[in-house]
Amino acid sequence: MNNVIVEIYTNLINSLPFEPLKVILGTLIPVLGIVTLPLLTTFLLIWWERRLIAFVQARLGPNRLGPGGLFQSFADALKVLLKEDIVSKDADKILFSLAPVLVFVPGILVYSLMPVGHQMVVTNVNVAIFLFLSVASLTTIGILMAGWSSNNKYSLMGGIRAVAQAISYEIPLLLSIVGVILLTGSLSIVDIVEKQDVWNIFKQPLAFFIFFTCALSEVNRIPFDLPEAESELVSGYNTEYSGFKFALFFLAEYVNTFTLGALCSLLFFGGWRFPFDYLLGDIGMQLSNQLGIIWFFIKTMFFFSVVVWIRGTLPRVRTDQLMSFAWKYLLPLSLFNIFITAIITGFLSGAFSR
Amino acid sequence: MSEVIREISPVRQYFKNLFDGVKAIYNGMRLTLKYMFLPKVTEVYPDVKRNLPQRFRGRFAFLYNKDDGKMLCIGCYACVKVCPPQTIVMETIKGEDKKIKTTRYEINIGECISCANCVEVCPVGALEMTHEYETATFNQMDLVYGMDKLAKYVEKPNMYMPPDGKAKK
Numbered sequence: 001m002n003n004v005i006v007e008i009y010t011n012l013i014n015s016l017p018f019e020p021l022k023v024i025l026g027t028l029i030p031v032l033g034i035v036t037l038p039l040l041t042t043f044l045l046i047w048w049e050r051r052l053i054a055f056v057q058a059r060l061g062p063n064r065l066g067p068g069g070l071f072q073s074f075a076d077a078l079k080v081l082l083k084e085d086i087v088s089k090d091a092d093k094i095l096f097s098l099a100p101v102l103v104f105v106p107g108i109l110v111y112s113l114m115p116v117g118h119q120m121v122v123t124n125v126n127v128a129i130f131l132f133l134s135v136a137s138l139t140t141i142g143i144l145m146a147g148w149s150s151n152n153k154y155s156l157m158g159g160i161r162a163v164a165q166a167i168s169y170e171i172p173l174l175l176s177i178v179g180v181i182l183l184t185g186s187l188s189i190v191d192i193v194e195k196q197d198v199w200n201i202f203k204q205p206l207a208f209f210i211f212f213t214c215a216l217s218e219v220n221r222i223p224f225d226l227p228e229a230e231s232e233l234v235s236g237y238n239t240e241y242s243g244f245k246f247a248l249f250f251l252a253e254y255v256n257t258f259t260l261g262a263l264c265s266l267l268f269f270g271g272w273r274f275p276f277d278y279l280l281g282d283i284g285m286q287l288s289n290q291l292g293i294i295w296f297f298i299k300t301m302f303f304f305s306v307v308v309w310i311r312g313t314l315p316r317v318r319t320d321q322l323m324s325f326a327w328k329y330l331l332p333l334s335l336f337n338i339f340i341t342a343i344i345t346g347f348l349s350g351a352f353s354r
Numbered sequence: 355m356s357e358v359i360r361e362i363s364p365v366r367q368y369f370k371n372l373f374d375g376v377k378a379i380y381n382g383m384r385l386t387l388k389y390m391f392l393p394k395v396t397e398v399y400p401d402v403k404r405n406l407p408q409r410f411r412g413r414f415a416f417l418y419n420k421d422d423g424k425m426l427c428i429g430c431y432a433c434v435k436v437c438p439p440q441t442i443v444m445e446t447i448k449g450e451d452k453k454i455k456t457t458r459y460e461i462n463i464g465e466c467i468s469c470a471n472c473v474e475v476c477p478v479g480a481l482e483m484t485h486e487y488e489t490a491t492f493n494q495m496d497l498v499y500g501m502d503k504l505a506k507y508v509e510k511p512n513m514y515m516p517p518d519g520k521a522k523k
């Protein structure tokens with residue numbers, strides 16, 4: 001069953017008169033999509049986060065500009081872009097300018113691997129999940145770079161913390177996904193989603209919680225926002241940044257959080273698939289295939305909202321708690337999860353009966 | 355008395371920590387979820403205005419009689435004397451009928467501390483605190499309110515009611 005949107009798009013490209021035009025437009029449109037879509041969703045996300053966090057605190061949040069305050073983030077973006085771009089005197093100028101880009105680009109790059117609907121993926125790599133996580137973890141280098149080049153002790157502390165945190169949390173993060181990979185038998189995200197007749201959350205609940213915690217730490221969201229702890233480090237690695245460079249850091253954070261939500265929904269909640277679509281037969285399949293992008297977006301927004309909800313609830317952890325939590329709790333639990341999953345999938349596939 | 359410290363084995367401590375953590379997070383998240391749907395405390399000020407209490411002390415008003423358009427003030431200077439920041443500026447003349455007539459009555463509402471001393475002291479009830487409070491201006495001199503701006507036409511004098519509930523006449 002083909003996706004109507006994809007079909008229209010493919011026909012449109014194929015109906016172009018010249019071969020070079022097909023190639024150029026066929027490349028440019030997905031690239032533009034990858035670049036603009038995250039940026040546009042970021043505006044939505046910033047607004048939604050501010051509204052939701054306000055609701056948690058019994059406030060109203062931005063509600064003056066546009067319907068429900070929706071345009072507030074555009075106004076803020078405009079304000080940030082109009083600010084002077086300050087580079088401090090003793091900063092390492094090249095690294096200082098390179099760091100925001102290096103933080104931002106991996107965040108956007110992973111969108112090319114993200115299937116947002118049935119057949120709606122820019123590149124269907126067969127090791128997508130592996131590539132996804134390795135590209136996403138590049139962000140840390142940018143953060144350390146920003147911390148180091150700022151020539152500011154708070155920024156450096158933030159950068160170092162980011163690296164320590166990333167190293168600790170990357171391991172349980174990857175190990176928790178291994179359970180899903182074992183169930184699916186494939187590293188491709190498209191395959192993982194397509195095999196989830198029953199959502200993975202019902203088969204891998206522990207893995208989901210470990211994954212969610214570690215991903216939260218990877219994107220430096222609130223209980224784990226040590227690298228940019230406002231109250232201790234004056235917002236850490238981005239203290240010295242202003243104007244457009246700061247905007248890039250800010251965008252990267254939201255893009256990454258959206259990616260977190262997207263990964264949660266793709267790996268554990270059936271991505272673009274309608275809940276229990278296999279029970280609904282053909283209608284279910286149609287719902288999943290044609291309107292997939294809507295379900296995907298709803299699920300992702302739900303996880304983003306959970307992240308904001310957590311932000312409204314939990315205080316920041318201490319560095320030693322952060323480390324002991326990763327190494328003493330998450331790592332053994334994820335290993336345990338792999339062990340159990342491996343045994344069960346082994347039995348089910350008959351690996352032990354030979 | 356000897357304190358009995360119960361030793362917990364490290365393994366039990368480990369699982370207890372895990373359980374406690376999950377429980378604490380669950381409780382916190384439940385509370386914030388509840389707050390998400392509670393009514394909000396924010397007042398959407400310019401759109402929705404608060405109901406002011408009856409004795410709210412806003413901007414100041416100088417009363418005129420509605421029927422004959424005459425001012426109620428008898429020019430006794432009591433309000434000028436009693437005003438703590440001394441912001442009331444007043445001039446009187448003696449008219450042909452030997453009656454004192456107030457020709458100038460100005461207050462600077464930027465200086466006025468809205469204490470309502472003047473209202474309380476006025477023997478004829480010629481002053482009033484209104485419920486108007488949006489008095490911000492772009493020019494400092496606009497804060498000086500003369501008789502024209504302070505004017506308010508009323509049917510009967512404002513007999514200030516002190517907190518003990520007994521009117522002063």
Ligand code: SF4
Pocket residue numbers: 414433436437438439440441442461465466467468469470471472473
């Ligand atoms: S309210 Fe108080 S400060 Fe204001 S004019 Fe009257 S006496 Fe003066």
Ligand code: SF4
Pocket residue numbers: 426427428429430431432433434472475476477478479480481
């Ligand atoms: S106290 Fe009343 S009557 Fe006396 S001067 Fe002031 S306003 Fe006029």
